[in-house]
Amino acid sequence: LMSIIAIVSHKGGTGKTSFVQNLAYELSATRRVLAVDFDPQANLTLGCGLDPAVERTTIYQALHDVGRTKEAIVTTGENGRFHLLPSHLDLALAEQTFAAHYDRNDKLKDVVQQVAANYDTIIIDSPPSLGFFAFNVLTAATEAIIPLQCQPYAFQAVDNTLKLIELVRKGNPTLTLKAIVLTLYDRRVTLTQSVENAARERFGNLVPQTVIPTNIAVVEASLDGQPVGVYAPQSTGAKAYRNLAAELYGA
Amino acid sequence: LMSIIAIVSHKGGTGKTSFVQNLAYELSATRRVLAVDFDPQANLTLGCGLDPAVERTTIYQALHDVGRTKEAIVTTGENGRFHLLPSHLDLALAEQTFAAHYDRNDKLKDVVQQVAANYDTIIIDSPPSLGFFAFNVLTAATEAIIPLQCQPYAFQAVDNTLKLIELVRKGNPTLTLKAIVLTLYDRRVTLTQSVENAARERFGNLVPQTVIPTNIAVVEASLDGQPVGVYAPQSTGAKAYRNLAAELYGA
Ligand SMILES: Nc1ncnc2c1ncn2[C@@H]1O[C@H](COP(=O)(O)OP(=O)(O)OP(=O)(O)O)[C@@H](O)[C@H]1O
Ligand SMILES: Nc1ncnc2c1ncn2[C@@H]1O[C@H](COP(=O)(O)OP(=O)(O)OP(=O)(O)O)[C@@H](O)[C@H]1O
Numbered sequence: 001l002m003s004i005i006a007i008v009s010h011k012g013g014t015g016k017t018s019f020v021q022n023l024a025y026e027l028s029a030t031r032r033v034l035a036v037d038f039d040p041q042a043n044l045t046l047g048c049g050l051d052p053a054v055e056r057t058t059i060y061q062a063l064h065d066v067g068r069t070k071e072a073i074v075t076t077g078e079n080g081r082f083h084l085l086p087s088h089l090d091l092a093l094a095e096q097t098f099a100a101h102y103d104r105n106d107k108l109k110d111v112v113q114q115v116a117a118n119y120d121t122i123i124i125d126s127p128p129s130l131g132f133f134a135f136n137v138l139t140a141a142t143e144a145i146i147p148l149q150c151q152p153y154a155f156q157a158v159d160n161t162l163k164l165i166e167l168v169r170k171g172n173p174t175l176t177l178k179a180i181v182l183t184l185y186d187r188r189v190t191l192t193q194s195v196e197n198a199a200r201e202r203f204g205n206l207v208p209q210t211v212i213p214t215n216i217a218v219v220e221a222s223l224d225g226q227p228v229g230v231y232a233p234q235s236t237g238a239k240a241y242r243n244l245a246a247e248l249y250g251a
Numbered sequence: 252l253m254s255i256i257a258i259v260s261h262k263g264g265t266g267k268t269s270f271v272q273n274l275a276y277e278l279s280a281t282r283r284v285l286a287v288d289f290d291p292q293a294n295l296t297l298g299c300g301l302d303p304a305v306e307r308t309t310i311y312q313a314l315h316d317v318g319r320t321k322e323a324i325v326t327t328g329e330n331g332r333f334h335l336l337p338s339h340l341d342l343a344l345a346e347q348t349f350a351a352h353y354d355r356n357d358k359l360k361d362v363v364q365q366v367a368a369n370y371d372t373i374i375i376d377s378p379p380s381l382g383f384f385a386f387n388v389l390t391a392a393t394e395a396i397i398p399l400q401c402q403p404y405a406f407q408a409v410d411n412t413l414k415l416i417e418l419v420r421k422g423n424p425t426l427t428l429k430a431i432v433l434t435l436y437d438r439r440v441t442l443t444q445s446v447e448n449a450a451r452e453r454f455g456n457l458v459p460q461t462v463i464p465t466n467i468a469v470v471e472a473s474l475d476g477q478p479v480g481v482y483a484p485q486s487t488g489a490k491a492y493r494n495l496a497a498e499l500y501g502a
C-alpha cells in the first residue's frame with residue numbers, strides 16, 4: 001500500500017508546492033498521509049499555516065539525526081487530517097554540509113524510512129533543482145510526478161527532469177514515473193492548448209485526463225494556511241485535485 | 252557607465268528569465284548590452300532563439316577557461332541588437348566541480364570581467380537558488396533587481412533574497428539593490444493588489460511605478476525566440492518593459 005511520491009520539476013513555479021499540499025489533503029480522506037517539505041523556501045510549511053521563521057525541529061535536524069524525525073512532525077489539514085514534516089531556511093546549508101558524505105544522496109531516504117511504517121502515502125515537495133535536493137527526493141521515492149505548467153519553458157524542462165529520474169534509477173530501481181500532470185491550465189489561452197497537445201502526443205497515458213486549472217482559490221487557500229479542499233471545497237481547483245486523487249490513486 | 256545587473260529571486264517562476272531578455276532588449280536601444288544566461292535550464296538561451304541542445308561553446312566552458320568567453324558570445328535580438336553569453340545543461344555540474352575551489356564564488360565575475368570593457372550594461376539571469384549560482388551572480392554584479400511575482404510565496408521569498416544580497420556584500424561591497432519590480436501583475440486579481448500594497452509599504456521607492464503585467468505576448472515572444480519588443484511592440488508587455496527601462500535607467 002505504501003507509496004512515496006516525489007513531486008519534482010527542474011522548472012521553477014510550476015505548482016509543485018501547491019500540488020503536494022492539495023493532493024496530500026485529498027488522499028488523506030482515505031489514507032494516512034505524510035507531506036514532507038524538502039525545500040529551504042519552506043513554502044509548503046507556510047502554506048500549511050506554520051510560520052517558517054519560528055524555531056522548531058524541522059527536516060534539517062532530522063537529516064542530521066534521523067532519531068529526531070518523529071519529533072519534527074506536526075498535524076495539519078482540517079482536523080489534523082494529514083501530517084507534515086516541516087522545513088526551514090537552514091535546509092539550504094544541507095547541500096554543502098553533506099557534500100563530502102559517501103551517502104549524501106540517501107539522507108532524506110533515511111529520514112523517511114524512520115516513519116514510513118506509520119503512513120500509507122508519503123508525498124514530498126522539492127525545490128527546482130538538478131542536484132542534491134533532486135537526488136535526495138528521488139532516492140527516497142517509489143514514484144515521481146512532474147507538474148507541467150502549460151508554458152513553453154516548463155514543457156522544455158520535462159526532458160531534463162526525465163533524464164534525472166533515469167539517472168537516479170541506477171541507485172533506486174523501484175522508482176517509476178507515475179504521471180506528468182498539466183497545471184496552471186487556462187483554457188482561454190491558446191498556448192495552453194498547444195502545450196497540452198504536445199504533452200499528450202509525446203507522453204500519452206502518462207498525462208492524466210484531469211488537469212489542474214488556474215484558480216485563484218488555490219492561492220488564497222495557501223495564504224490562509226489551508227488546502228483548497230478546506231478553503232473552497234466547491235472551487236474548480238478543489239474539484240480538480242479531488243478528481244486527480246481518484247484518477248491516479250482511486251481515492 | 253558600466254552596470255552589471257543581477258536578476259535574482261529565490262522563488263521559482265517569478266519572471267527572471269523573461270525580465271532579462273526583455274530589459275536587455277529595451278536597454279540595447281541606447282547602450283551596448285550583454286545578456287548572460289547563468290542558469291543550467293538555459294531558458295534565456297532558448298528564449299533568444301538558440302537550441303540549447305546544440306553543441307557550442309557556452310558559459311560552462313568560459314567558467315573553466317575565461318579565455319573562451321569571447322568565443323561563446325553570440326548576437327541576438329532584432330538585428331543583433333544585444334549580445335548573449337549562452338548556457339547549457341552542463342552548467343549544473345559547475346556547483347560540484349568548483350565546490351573545493353578557494354575562489355568558487357568568483358568564477359562568473361572572472362568571466363564577466365573578461366568582456367566588461369566592451370559593454371555599457373551586462374544583465375545576468377540566474378536559477379532560483381540560495382547557493383553557488385546566486386553567490387556567483389551577486390559577486391559578479393554591481394546591482395541587483397528582484398522580480399516580485401504578485402503572489403504570497405514570491406513575496407515571502409523577497410526577505411531571503413535580501414539576506415542573500417546582504418551576505419554577498421561582505422565580499423562585494425559595491426553591490427546595491429536597484430529595485431524590486433512587480434511582475435506577472437494582473438489587475439483583475441485582488442491578491443495582486445494586496446501584494447502590491449504590501450510591497451510598496453514595505454519597500455517604498457525600491458518598487459518602481461512601472462509594473463510588468465501578465466501578457467501572453469511575452470510568452471509567445473519567447474516561443475518565437477524574440478524579445479516581446481520585437482514580437483509585439485505595441486503589446487502591454489513590450490510597453491511595460493520600455494517604460495521600466497526609462498524609469499530605472501533613463502533609457
Ligand atoms: N491551480 C493554481 N491556480 C492558480 N495559482 C496557482 C495554482 N497552483 C499554484 N498557484 C500559484 O502559482 C505560484 C507557483 O506555484 P508553486 O509555488 O506551488 O510552484 P512551485 O513549483 O512549488 O514553485 P518553486 O519552483 O518556487 O518551488 C504560487 O504563487 C501559487 O500560489
Ligand atoms: N509578463 C508576463 N506575462 C505572462 N507570462 C509571463 C510573463 N513573464 C513571464 N511569463 C511566463 O511565466 C513563466 C515564468 O517566467 P520565467 O520562466 O521567466 O520565470 P523565472 O523566474 O525565470 O523561472 P525559473 O525560476 O524557473 O528560472 C514562463 O512560462 C514565462 O513565459
Ligand SMILES: [Mg+2]
Pocket residue numbers: 016017018039043126127
Ligand atoms: Mg515550491
Ligand SMILES: [Mg+2]
Pocket residue numbers: 267268269290294376377378
Ligand atoms: Mg528562469
